[in-house]
Amino acid sequence: MPLVAHSALPTFDRLRQEGQTVLSEDYAFHQDIRELHIGFLNMMPDAAMEATERQFFRLVGASNHIAQFHIHPFTLDTLPRGEKAQAHIARHYDTFANLQEQGLDALIITGANPSQARLEDEPFWDGLCEVAAWAQQNVTSTLCSCLASHALVQHLWGIRRRPLGFKRWGVYDHVVTSPAHPLVNDLNTRFDVPHSRFNQVDRADLESVGVQVLAESAEGGVHLAVSPDLFRMVFMQGHPEYDQISLLKEYRRETQRWFSGVRDDYPPFPENYLRPKAKAILSEYRLELTAAKRLGQPLPDFPEKLLLTMVNNTWRDTAKVFYSNWIGKVYQITNNDRRKPFMDWVNPDDPLGLRGQG
Structure with missing residues (x-):
């Protein structure tokens, strides 16, 4: 499913440089292939x-080539933005009002940077709930990432996330728990997913309201789950969209926060991610950083380039299969009219016809 560069969003050029297929709008117009329009909040x-644009667009674009993808990024006005980001949004992003009018076949909602103890006090809360309410009536399926999942299971069913008391941070082994569900068709029965969060929603709480868990980890907890209709809302607590070095960049940021006094303790290594040699290099860097902080010297350079060959991506292939499954099912049941969520024969309360099975 090739992406279509229907705007001048720089992410399209970056993905082309990586070797991803991205069609020009003119070329796409002359192809006799169905379009799918996906919102990206x-x-x-x-x-x-x-x-974040690149991470999610990359996975969507790697799906089966049975349709052309038009991804429509948008955001919420209540989120604080700097001047550069505001300019990027003004030039390249759509508005929610415009997308409501035109319609969407599917929707992806990213996580967010938490700033409040209670999710309902976050600046994104009201806007996110409004988008979700519209999507439930008008969009075939909505995929929620991490904090968006936490917020929406609270909004929809009153389930509050549970503080862990530490950061669940690293790459964790997962198993498929509902192998008959088409979203996990052809996934490895064991696979890795990165996690990065201080809170989680537990299996028992989700199952108490009819949410079905599709994949989870003994260490990392629930990763993948679906709403009681088994497709309209898809929830993830992990980050299969992460790049190979995303956790390394997070670790670098946390060392900088320690150096500047924002955090009191030195950050631990992300679990199950770094090779022994990489840990040794970073332990040496910690000594260098500690000495510079004590002596009032500038922040030493982080050895990122040296470490690039010492971290592995063990989750990307499984993520591609999952996204292909999700988009393939959207393609099968969404209406040709973007403003209608389903073909006429589809039951909105059981869109994949799964509830009477098993």
Whole structure:
């Protein structure tokens, strides 16, 4: 399913440079291939906004080539933005009002940077709930990432996330728990997913309201789950969209926060991610950083380039299969009219016809 560069969004050029197929709008117009229009609600902070675009767009574009993808990024006006991000949004992003009028076949909602103890006090809360309410009536399926999942299971069913007391941070082994569900068809029965969060929603709480868990980890908890209708809302607590070095960049940021006094303790290594040699290099860097902080010297350079060959991506292939499954099912049941969520024969309360099975 090739992406279509229907705007001048820089992410399209970056993906072309990586070797991804991205069609020009003129070329796409002359292909006799169906379009799928996917909304992309980007709630990430300014520093991560464009990287998040690339991560999700990359997975969508790697799906089966049975349709052309038009991804429509938008955000919420209530999120604080700097001047550069505001300019990027003004030039390249759509508005929610416009997308409501035109319609969407599917929707992806990113996580966000938490700033409040209670999710309902976050600046994104009201806007996110409004988008979700519209999507439930008008969009075939909505995919929610991490904090968006936490917020929406609270909004929809009153389930509050549980503080862990530490950061669940690293790459964790998962198993498929509902192998008959088409979203996990052809996934490895064991696979890795990165996690990065201080809170979680537990299996028992989700199952108490009819949410079905599709994949989970003994260490990392629930990763993938679906709403009681088994497709309209898809929830993830992990980050299969992460790049190979996303956790390394997070670790670098946390060492900088320690150096500047923002955090009191030195950050631990992300679990199950770094090779022994990489840990040794970073332990040496910690000594260098500690000495510089004690002596009032500038922040030493982080050895990122040296470490690039010492971290592995063990989750990307499984993520591609999952996204292909999700988009393939959207393609099968969404209406040709973007303003209608389903073909006429589809039951909105059981869109994949699964509830009477098993």
